Structure formats: C-alpha cells, structure tokens
Amino acid sequence: MISCSHVTKQSIRSHYELSTLFYWLLWGRHIHHGLWHADESPEVAAQQLTDTVCELAQIAPGHKVLDVGCGMGGSSIHLAQTLGCSVTGVTLSRVQQGWASTAARLGGVGRQTKFLRQDAEQLRLPDGSFDRVWSIECTEHLFDKGTFFQSVARWLKPGGRVSICAWLAGDGLEQPSREQLVYDVCEGFVCPSLGSFDDYRGWMEEAGLEVEVTRDWTDQVARTWEICRDRVARSRVRWLARAVDRETVLFLDRFDTILEAYRTHAMRYGCLVARKPGVACE
Numbered sequence: 001m002i003s004c005s006h007v008t009k010q011s012i013r014s015h016y017e018l019s020t021l022f023y024w025l026l027w028g029r030h031i032h033h034g035l036w037h038a039d040e041s042p043e044v045a046a047q048q049l050t051d052t053v054c055e056l057a058q059i060a061p062g063h064k065v066l067d068v069g070c071g072m073g074g075s076s077i078h079l080a081q082t083l084g085c086s087v088t089g090v091t092l093s094r095v096q097q098g099w100a101s102t103a104a105r106l107g108g109v110g111r112q113t114k115f116l117r118q119d120a121e122q123l124r125l126p127d128g129s130f131d132r133v134w135s136i137e138c139t140e141h142l143f144d145k146g147t148f149f150q151s152v153a154r155w156l157k158p159g160g161r162v163s164i165c166a167w168l169a170g171d172g173l174e175q176p177s178r179e180q181l182v183y184d185v186c187e188g189f190v191c192p193s194l195g196s197f198d199d200y201r202g203w204m205e206e207a208g209l210e211v212e213v214t215r216d217w218t219d220q221v222a223r224t225w226e227i228c229r230d231r232v233a234r235s236r237v238r239w240l241a242r243a244v245d246r247e248t249v250l251f252l253d254r255f256d257t258i259l260e261a262y263r264t265h266a267m268r269y270g271c272l273v274a275r276k277p278g279v280a281c282e
C-alpha cells in the first residue's frame with residue numbers, strides 16, 4: 001500500500017466541494033473512468049464501465065442499493081431509472097448531495113433515491129439492509145479500508161454483493177521513482193492511500209466476504225486522462241482553476257502523472273465483486 005500523509009478528510013471534502021463543477025465540465029455526470037473496448041466516445045465509455053459493473057454485480061430490478069461515494073448521482077440515478085432499484089447515495093460533499101438530489105428529481109426518480117451527506121467511515125446503518133453495496137472510485141479516499149469492508153459486510157443482506165472499482169497500487173513500487181509517481185497521484189487526487197489487488201482481496205476476505213470477480217482494466221481506462229488533458233488544453237478550465245485555489249491547479253497538473261503511472265503499471269485500475277455468504281437475495 002502507498003500512503004500520502006498530507007491528505008486529510010477536510011482536504012478530500014473541499015476537493016469535491018470545489019471541483020465538482022470541473023469534473024462535470026471534463027467528465028459529465030459520472031465522475032469515473034471510461035472503459036474502452038474500441039473507439040467509443042468518452043460518454044459511451046463511461047456508461048460502459050457502469051453497465052459492466054452492474055452486470056458483474058448481478059444487480060436485479062428492485063434491489064436495494066447503497067452507493068458509497070455517489071458523486072453527482074450518476075450511478076444511483078441510472079440504477080433507479082433502468083432497473084427500478086431504490087438507492088441510497090452517500091457523499092462527503094454538500095454540493096454533490098444537492099446536485100444528485102436535483103438530478104434525480106429531474107430524472108423522475110426522486111422518490112426511489114436519497115442522498116446523504118456523510119462520511120462513509122462514520123456511517124451507521126441497520127445490519128442486513130442492502131442487496132448491493134456499490135462503490136466506484138471512492139475507497140481510494142478512505143483512511144481505514146479494512147474497517148470499511150467490515151461495515152459493508154454488516155450492511156449487506158446474506159447473499160448480497162459488494163462491487164467496487166478502485167485506483168490501485170501497482171507493480172515495482174520498491175523502485176523509488178515508481179513509488180514517487182504513485183505518491184504524486186495520491187497527493188494531486190487527495191487519496192490518503194492506494195491499496196493493491198491483494199490488499200483489497202485481503203480486506204474483503206477478512207470481513208467474511210467471498211471474492212467472486214477480479215478484473216484488471218488498467219489498459220482499458222487509461223485513455224480517460226488523455227481526453228481530460230486535451231480538454232483542459234483546449235478550454236479555459238485551467239484559467240478557472242487558478243481562480244479557485246492551488247489544489248485545483250495541482251489536480252489538473254497531475255493528469256500526465258496518472259497517465260504515466262498507468263502506462264508503467266505503477267498504478268492499476270481494478271474492479272472487484274464479493275459476496276456475503278448466505279441465502280441469495282430475491
């Protein structure tokens with residue numbers, strides 16, 4: 001695992017309070033990578049990632065889903081609209097909570113969704129209350145990932161599943177230059193630590209979950225950052241970021257760093273699905 005001691009809960013919260021508009025300008029409603037099979041547009045690739053996780057997690061109509069780190073509500077709203085799921089989204093950011101609630105109402109699923117502004121590491125929810133826990137690109141922001149998966153195992157019904165997509169510590173990190181690359185990514189994108197595939201498998205298994213799916217999508221998602229870099233170069237986003245704060249400029253400046261980290265596999269991008277033992281959900 002690679003850790004970055006500069007990152008605090010407050011710095012993560014203010015990153016999302018201030019940067020949500022930038023994410024929307026650069027990425028649209030999903031704040032996550034695209035998954036490319038060929039030359040799809042960035043919008044299609046982003047939706048492909050959501051749809052693929054949905055299939056791997058075997059999400060079914062009517063499921064009760066907890067979306068940890070829900071961003072602008074892109075996944076929550078999609079699951080509610082397409083599968084009739086009832087979804088509770090959790091985000092650290094007040095801006096995102098308001099954004100997601102409004103988008104859900106406008107998208108006709110205001111009643112099926114609810115968005116909480118809470119720290120997932122402090123969240124108290126009834127045991128056995130969700131069919132699925134869904135978390136795309138949020139666990140890299142958590143400080144105690146092992147304890148988080150213990151909570152996930154409690155929140156799930158028996159037979160329920162957790163699906164995550166995460167930025168991961170990759171290969172050869174004993175080399176100082178590669179370790180520095182991942183450290184710079186953590187600093188620029190406010191991640192207190194990045195775990196490896198093995199770390200995540202270990203945390204899930206220690207929580208009593210059975211890992212069913214492990215996918216390495218590093219080479220299929222990396223293009224996201226080439227597109228973001230080109231969009232920044234062609235627009236006034238950097239100028240706007242300068243007016244916001246130093247951290248937002250740092251975030252834009254680290255797009256090449258993350259590309260290099262993926263290219264060299266110092267960082268990897270993974271999807272994991274794990275099941276809580278017991279009788280399968282309806």
Ligand SMILES: C[S@@+](CC[C@H](N)C(=O)[O-])C[C@H]1O[C@@H](n2cnc3c(N)ncnc32)[C@H](O)[C@@H]1O
Pocket residue numbers: 012016029030031032068069070071072073074075090091092093096118119120121135136137138141142
């Ligand atoms: C990269 S965005 C991903 C958003 C969303 N999952 C998506 O795919 O569009 C990371 C999200 O994690 C949330 N987050 C980070 N730390 C969190 C925490 N401790 N508790 C709840 N949400 C958190 C942020 O507020 C943000 O919504």
